[in-house]
Amino acid sequence: MIDIHTHILPGIDDGSKDINESLDILRALVNQGVTEVIATPHIITGVYNNTKKIIDEKIEQLKTEIIANKLPIKVYKGAELYYEPNIIEKTKQEELNLAGSNYILIESDLQRFPDNFEKTLYQFQVAGYIPILAHAERFTPFLNDFNRLINIANRGILIQLNSGSFFGNYGENVQKLAYRILQTGCVHFIASDVHHLNTRPVLMKQIYQYLSEHYTEDLAKLLLEGNPERVIHNEPVESMIEGYFEEKPKKTFIEKIRDFFRT
Numbered sequence: 001m002i003d004i005h006t007h008i009l010p011g012i013d014d015g016s017k018d019i020n021e022s023l024d025i026l027r028a029l030v031n032q033g034v035t036e037v038i039a040t041p042h043i044i045t046g047v048y049n050n051t052k053k054i055i056d057e058k059i060e061q062l063k064t065e066i067i068a069n070k071l072p073i074k075v076y077k078g079a080e081l082y083y084e085p086n087i088i089e090k091t092k093q094e095e096l097n098l099a100g101s102n103y104i105l106i107e108s109d110l111q112r113f114p115d116n117f118e119k120t121l122y123q124f125q126v127a128g129y130i131p132i133l134a135h136a137e138r139f140t141p142f143l144n145d146f147n148r149l150i151n152i153a154n155r156g157i158l159i160q161l162n163s164g165s166f167f168g169n170y171g172e173n174v175q176k177l178a179y180r181i182l183q184t185g186c187v188h189f190i191a192s193d194v195h196h197l198n199t200r201p202v203l204m205k206q207i208y209q210y211l212s213e214h215y216t217e218d219l220a221k222l223l224l225e226g227n228p229e230r231v232i233h234n235e236p237v238e239s240m241i242e243g244y245f246e247e248k249p250k251k252t253f254i255e256k257i258r259d260f261f262r263t
């Protein structure tokens with residue numbers, strides 16, 4: 001598997017605090033069957049002022065330790081962008097894409113989208129980037145307005161969900177939303193978003209098994225291997241369904257009664 005969303009670089013955000021913790025997380029990823037990983041430290045002006053220089057240095061440090069510790073895992077440079085008005089310029093300037101590709105990983109305030117959020121996503125596309133919305137299931141506004149998520153996806157914004165959400169790591173609402181998004185087919189990636197092993201376990205193997213058992217192994221492969229690999233190779237991703245995403249209309253009371261008597 002390939003994990004495209006992780007906070008494994010030591011001491012530069014709220015993820016791994018030092019190189020030993022980074023190596024522990026990498027060992028856990030290896031044990032889960034992850035062979036490649038994109039390090040995506042937070043980029044939040046005034047909170048985590050990470051630059052290309054800082055990220056490059058940390059990546060080099062981690063790569064040296066991976067060789068020294070003989071860990072069978074490959075690390076790529078990336079970033080998790082937080083919405084701010086000049087985020088596109090900053091992305092270009094600091095090369096904050098994923099693994100040198102045109103893909104970027106972006107989030108915003110989880111409780112309330114900034115006014116220009118969707119516009120900024122589309123402007124990223126105009127600038128030649130392919131935005132991936134990080135942990136879409138964690139955004140509160142989608143709870144009451146699911147169509148907003150569908151509209152975003154139908155404009156070509158890709159959707160990433162966290163493995164832990166499916167197992168209730170972020171509460172019941174997030175868990176329900178994760179399954180609802182999956183049911184709609186409106187998802188392109190599942191990643192760990194690992195910060196610390198004790199607070200957010202990796203759970204990549206568990207979600208791979210769940211999808212294989214309850215859907216198909218092809219779907220597990222698509223979301224946890226195929227599409228992440230396409231990001232690394234800068235190739236177009238595939239969707240789990242063809243055409244536009246649509247939420248299944250809810251059955252009316254009469255339809256439910258008819259279904260009941262049919263079975």
Ligand SMILES: [Fe+2]
Nearest residue numbers: 005080134193
């Ligand atoms: Fe993250």
